[in-house]
Amino acid sequence: MKILTVENLVQKFSLKVLTGENQLQQKIKQSRSHRPGLEFVGHFDFFPTERVQILGRKEVNYLHKLSIEERQMRIGNIVKYHPPCFIVTAGDEGLTYLRKSCIEEGIPLLCTNTPRTTSEFITELDAYMVKELAPEIAVHGVCINVFGMGILLRGKSGVGKSEIAHTLIGRGHKLVADDLVVLKKLSPRTILGTHDGKTKEFLALRSVGLLNVVRVYGIKAFQEETRIALDIELTKWQKNSLNNELDYEPEFTEYMGVPIPHIEIQLQPGRDVAGLIEAAANNWLLKQQGYNAAEEFMKRLETDSNW
Structure with missing residues (x-):
């Protein structure tokens, strides 16, 4: 089985590295990505921690609407599990809080550069990881x-x-x-x-x-x-x-x-x-x-x- 790293994803999909330039060699072991939803409201019983985490416009808009304290808690509850990386598909504006949390935990935070919907990106990403792994x-x-x-x-x-x-x-x-x-x-x-x-x-x-x-x-x-x-x-x-x-x-x-x-x-x-x-x-x-x-x-x- 081939070794797949976060850097491979950056190169394959021309992703912008927002944080974690020194952590791009982290290995990816799961061939499916995950879009956190229940985890943001405190349900972690089935949280696939080893999967690449995708944040689309829905997730980012939800986080933007929270208070500073609430947002910090929600993000903190997820980053403490140290997933391989986060990929944001809704642009890199207003993500200061997410950058801060990822820097503290040493998790790469990436962002898509080309226009595509979150669903389209997940389909392409998962197909690539399935083949590679x-x-x-x-x-x-x-x-x-x-x-x-x-x-x-x-x-x-x-x-x-x-x-x-x-x-x-x-x-x-x-x-x-x-x-x-x-x-x-x-x-x-x-x-x-x-x-x-x-x-x-x-x-x-x-x-x-x-x-x-x-x-x-x-x-x-x-x-x-x-x-x-x-x-x-x-x-x-x-x-x-x-x-x-x-x-x-x-x-x-x-x-x-x-x-x-x-x-x-x-x-x-x-x-x-x-x-x-x-x-x-x-x-x-x-x-x-x-x-x-x-x-x-x-x-x-x-x-x-x-x-």
Whole structure:
């Protein structure tokens, strides 16, 4: 899991640092922010102290209306729990009292610079923190986006994963990662595939060398991340080793406890593997819409047998 700090938020969202310039290395451990409400009126039973605290216009207006003594008490009751930071989305005017409390407790106080509603900012912030703090693993393979869905290509070294990815890029699909694919678990049902930063945009082809697909084919050839929908294993051709597809039972590969549909494609000279991968992607998309070709075919056989 990646270490996420307050400074990362400042850089990602171009936040203005009002106080706590020396505390920006504080770690953020929770992937959801919190907008204090009940806490301002004294209810702390379920206060998520390790979350980033967001103060929107409603919260700031409420504090402005309090007496100096009451405001100081309300703020003091919250800052004593030392949350990672406060982010104000309603401008930085009239926050002298909040600056003072944050300075005393060593808590960074930040402010948004770009115009957006508090709800919009929270949505963007939480999405970013979920990705950054998600459990992750690295696997050997290639990740490519085909028809808008993420496909993980795996296989032994030298089997031809990168070459097949290159063919798919030539057909208009997008490279996500080559050689080392970082998988992030965003939810019990969602795995996100991305690169490790070092290999971003690069595709290694035997006998040719390293290609920067963006420089060679344009920005349309690359995508930062994609949700993994299919796990495809590329293997050498073995005669009579594949079963009849009508008897095919769905298989899955688990990554961090998340099952991903798995298929095997055997390689043979002259076989259009890129085309098979496109077919597999389209077939998966149809199944998500409730259509199954094998089921329809079996129904036709049953209908014919009833005549």
